[in-house]
Amino acid sequence: MPGRKNIYLDYNATTPVDPDVLNAMLPYFSENFGNAVSDHAFGWDAGEAVENAREQISGLVNCKPSEITFTSGATEAANLGLFGFCERYRNKGNHIITCKTEHKAVLDSMKALERRGFELTYLEVDPEGNIDLKQLEEAINSRTILVCLMLANNETGLIHPMDKIEKIVHSANVKLMSDITQAVGKIPVDLEKLNLDLAIFSSHKIYGPKGVGALYINKNNIVRIDPYFFGGGQEKGMRPGTLNVPGIVGFGKAAEIALFGMEVENERILKLRNKLEKELKNIEGAKINSEDADRLPNTTNVSIDNIDGNLLLRKLNSLAISRGSACTSNTIQASHVLKAMGLSDEQGLSSFRISMGKYTSREEIEFAVKEITNISSLLRKTMV
Structure with missing residues (x-):
């Protein structure tokens, strides 16, 4: 496009x-x-x-x-x-x-x-x-x-x-x-x-x-x-x-x-994260990892059941999101963090991280939700 x-x-x-x-x-x-x-x-x-x-x-x-x-x-x-x-x-x-x-x-x-x-x-x-x-x-x-x-x-x-x-x-x-x-x-x-x-x-x-x-x-x-x-x-x-x-x-x-802008920025980012997660949870099979834990305000880790995670990231080519750590993201294997939390290899490979920052806008989050929702639905249909 x-x-x-x-x-x-x-x-x-x-x-x-x-x-x-x-x-x-x-x-x-x-x-x-x-x-x-x-x-x-x-x-x-x-x-x-x-x-x-x-x-x-x-x-x-x-x-x-x-x-x-x-x-x-x-x-x-x-x-x-x-x-x-x-x-x-x-x-x-x-x-x-x-x-x-x-x-x-x-x-x-x-x-x-x-x-x-x-x-x-x-x-x-x-x-x-x-x-x-x-x-x-x-x-x-x-x-x-x-x-x-x-x-x-x-x-x-x-x-x-x-x-x-x-x-x-x-x-x-x-x-x-x-x-x-x-x-x-x-x-x-x-x-x-x-x-x-x-x-x-x-x-x-x-x-x-x-x-x-x-x-x-x-x-x-x-x-x-x-x-x-x-x-x-x-x-x-x-x-x-x-x-x-x-x-x-x-x-x-x-x-x-960072010292002087942190408090205001945290409030803004947290609102974006809450909006993001609320809407992502409407996707069939979606789960927010560590959802109930004390977390950084900018980080969301999502697993979507019955989805090829590698294909999902390739299809979401307009979004720069991550499978996990940048130090290991070139290796196609389940995250050691998610596996330690009890997720299977399949669940780990269908997971991705969204991390926001001070240039992230509400419009970008809305676009990201639509893209992830649409591509997930498309992939699920092709897998049936």
Whole structure:
């Protein structure tokens, strides 16, 4: 159909760079191009920009600027945090607890740690995606050094009760790490209140540039990690290499914008999500996954019975929606998150995620509902 507009509904995968973020970044490509550690005016200007961004980001998540270490993204931050922490504290124990529904960036790192001799416990989840807090408590033993649980799930939007988790973990004198990537910028995240020991998040989920993220290391809790990379003294020796000044500046600006616009935007997005889900549930065989759980306001995960999910996504070619995580969406297999929640392979393959953002309009949601409804009906008829 000539001139048809494609509608983007995959904001949990990535977001477009906010125009104000781009404008903040541009001077650091060509005018203020100095290396942030150079000892002259160009370097000093770049260094000041980096520290200003560190303050902006710490303001969004309520922590000390010095607790933020810049990385190339949340995946690198996960590797740096997990390997750096676990190897440093290996003499105290080799047991780690995580969950079956974590992001692949964490799960793949856990598999690598297992190959290095660490023992892993993977917590089960109920049909909504919630962990059993009693199972968590019982899984902790004298060799446990770390619990790693995400704050909000990237596929279903489910939010774990981190306040309760923190009390259980710290009362056992164990450290707590969390992937807060999907939560930051969508819901208030207060690291001081959450009392996490380590946390990871990234810029491109909050309308900042790709290629920059952060590792949070709680100074009050006296957490130490061993360097995982070598070759320079940047970022206190934790992440050596020339700093990505334009990206960091963009990350900071995106954090500043997110902080001041979050409450109003959440109300608007939640109304759109409620409208979307109400109408999608009119489709024969449709089910909202994690519907009754505490969720992010922008995320909907839907299963439609007796539908070829791969064909559905191909037919919905004017809608940018996702089968699940962007890191695994090119692999045609049922989501590990949905399978952990008890869905069959067939149900998992007939599921998709819609994630909205600040440029999503009511008209786009109405169009998406019509398209999904019509294509689902068409596919069901051809399957009969």
